[in-house]
Amino acid sequence: MRPSPRLVAALAVLPLALTACGGGGSSGTPAAPPSVAGASADNRPVKSGGTLTVALNADPDALDPSTSTTLVGREVFANMCEKLYDIDAKSTIVPQLAGALPELSDDGKEVTIKLREGVKFNDGTAFDAEAVKKSLDRHRTWEKSARQADLEAVSKVTVVDPTTIQLTLKRAFTPLTAQLADRAGMIMSPKALDAANDNFGAGPVCVGPFKFASRTSGSEIVLEKAPDYYDAAKVKLDKLVYKIIVDPNVRAANLKSGDVQVGDNLATNTVKGVQSDPNLKVVSGGGLGYYGVTINIGNADGATEKSGPVDTALGKSPQLREAFELALDRDAINKTVYNGLYEVDCFGVPLDSPFRADGLQCPQRDVAKAKQLVQASGVPTPIKVTLNTPNDAVNIRLAQVIQQMTKEAGFEVKVHTAEFVSLLEEGKAGTFDAMLVGWSGRVDLDGNLTNLVTSRGSNNYSGMSDPGIDDPIKQAAAESDQAKRAELYAAAMKKIAELRGILYLYHNKYYLGMSKNVAGVQYFADGLPRFVTAGFAA
Template sequence: MRPSPRLVVALAALPLALTACGGGGSGSTSSAPPSISAHSADNRPVKGGGTLNIALNADPDALDPSISTTLVGREVFANMCEKLYDIDASASLVPQLATALPEVSDDGKEVTIKLRQGVKFNDGTPFDAEAVKKSLDRHRTWEKSARQADLAAVSEVTAVDPATVRLTLSQAFTPLTAQLADRAGMIMSPKALDAAADNFGASPVCVGPFTFASRTSGSQIVLDKAPDYYDAAKVKLDRLVYKIIVDPNVRAANLKSGDVQVADQLATTTVKGVQTDPNLTVVSGGGLGYYGITINTGNANGSTEQPGTVNTALAKSPELREAFELALDRDVINKTVYNGLHEVDCYPVALDSPYRSKDLQCPKRDLSKAKQLVQASGVPAPVPVTLTSPNDAVNQRLAQVIQQMAKEAGFDVSVQTAEFVSTLEQGKSGKFDVLLNGWSGRVDPDGNLTNLVTTKGSNNYSGMSDPGIDDPIKQAAAESDPAKRAELYGSSMRRAAELRGVLYLYHNKYYLGMSKNVAGVQYFKDGLPRFVTAGFAA
């Protein structure tokens, strides 16, 4: 359905600072998306030494792998805290601190992992099976851990010998290797854990090419080259300095001025301007994650607590939630807010995933039906909705577009803004009506679903709880056949789409801006810049 003339006029009337912001980039919907190549690795030779300044678009939460929940935190971890497994340029799972993919018993309930030998943590402590056991047990049993759902199938971790770990599972769990390729597989120094306990994130110690040096909240995080890294000869840079620059226009300006040499997650409104600078380049990554609108349907006391009653119009009425979705035009949102640089979708699993059912279809904007549903709900129009948005310019732009679209269907959307991490806290606690937020994505669809839409999942901010969602996801995790897993995930996602606890808008494409004299950066589909081989071009 085409957007109504009144909507087009309303969007055109949004503030000029939002429609044409940043570094010569244009917010116009008429300009074609710039051509940007995907980037796996830049293999030009680099010289040794130097400090690389990287602009992050938000301040990470605690740098503790057990409790971290932010993408920007994962970006820092990628160069400081190695995992048992990782992904490569083709998004395939590969060993990192392990030496091979896991050996799995016939019943799927025993998983054996062989470990690298001769490795040290960045405080000089030996890396071995006992250290792996200590970290995995913390991830899966600590009451504050956000990794509990990731490792829920693991009932016991055994150090068989210094180079071998055995995981005993309560049931077969196919996504385990993918979970161990993210924060659930990050191994922390046992010495640092004993010394810092719950405060580990203030001075984290892992195995990695760079080691934590300092952090100034809201300003910067400094990592130094790690002298004990097992592949230290590969590491050329002396130091990484992550600078927190929330404003996308300032981030692009700092890249152009040379104050930073790399800028993460360029706003799509600034991509074109960065591209036109002869000293800079833009490469794309990501696509595994999503962004959308979370509606609080049952998160009365916290996402990990039993769902309860939420007294808002949208929470109480499935018909109003349907109307709210039908008021939105995802294609117009992508063009108006993001210059068409994201992948429009209404489901959380990537469009090119082998686990994506082919029959999943997205509803088009249907303003007439949306109005009918509002009228039939019995709630006097305009229906009040409070939308919480991170306070950066792009999210505020998105919130305004949603506000204008929903108004035409009979909703009165008021927008509240807060710091990014504060919005996450509101999501966890259930202290919101409607929330803009997303997920950075995982290669296995379980990582985009279990913790986010199943009952009492730590990131299930909506508070959805339904056997039609939970059961197929649980069954798919124990299934090894990809086709059967895709069918089960499809069933679960269709049910979640009916409940509309999350209205997915698009899959994130990430755009990394870099100085052309920076080489050796690895940038894969997870959108995490890896600087282990990076440096300044020789």
């Protein structure tokens, strides 16, 4: 898709502050996409001791594995709250707090998990099957838990013995191990849970290489080396300090000045500038998730409530949503906003996923057809749309590009900015028209769909509710044959594309900037920097 001359002219008048972000800019030769292998392959010896300061692009929500919904929260959890399973550099699921991969009964409804022995939580409490049961039951039954859908297939957790648990399922659920490789598999100290209950996130205690020390809202989160960690000899750093630096140019500037040694989620127009600094390097991760425009088409009373009518032009009219999408040029967005460093797509399945069916097609930009649909709708133009966006410069720029593109088709987009966590609350509550929001992605495609597009899903901000989506996704989760799963997911994604509750724009790669004297960082396709073996090069 090539941007039209008219579109290029429209994009050229965007505010200078947004088109000329520092750290390399978006003009000239694009930055070279770094490789995710660059971090994982850096096994230089590191010194013991020291504090590593990491810039986060947003302030996480509560650091409670049961309620957390943010990527930045997962970044912090990756270094203080281990899970039953994890992924490795090849995106293969591997045991972490579990001692081995699960054993399944013939019908797939009994799942037995052996646990790692000799493990303690970061408060010294013993890690055992009772502790695992307490956390899993909290994840799946607590009314405030965002993990309920992740573990919905689990009907009972049984302690077999101190080192073994058994999960009884309502139905075979193939993605379960992948769910347990994320927050649904994070195990919390039972002592801390009993003491804090609903306020666990204010002082979280898990098993991990680092333990929670303090948090200053909007400013920083401090973790310290955990003396009770089962593999403490592997941990070299004394302390991790996460600084909240929302502005991408300030994050890049702090990297260059040395005030931080690692910067997460670099804006693509700062990648080139960071790469060119002789004291810095950039590695990439991500690609499992997506970013796009979520349109409220049925979230009348909250994401987890029954779908209902929404009184907005886009919410009421599938043909106006089609017109809105046809006004967008995904390639132009990628080049103009992201320096061409993202992966353009219109589906929620990664481009290299084994679950991606052949022949998935994305619509080309067609302003003429979009205008026809707008005219046929009978809605007076310009059609007003409020687009909620995170309040950082890059998202504002994306919103303004969308504003310019859709204006040609007869839409008048008002950009409403909000702090990221507030934006998520508006999404959950359904108090929005359209919003820019993404998902960091999971290795099993069920994790990109169930909570986000099925009826009453905890993150189904659009309020989509259709058996053409729900049924094949549920069937795929119970299916062990990969080809059949891909076929079922393709059917669901076709229906998602028709309803247009989400207009997927791209799969975002995550770019991690770091000082060249930092080594031992593990950075995988999930985009979560792991610092368990990190330190300063010896």
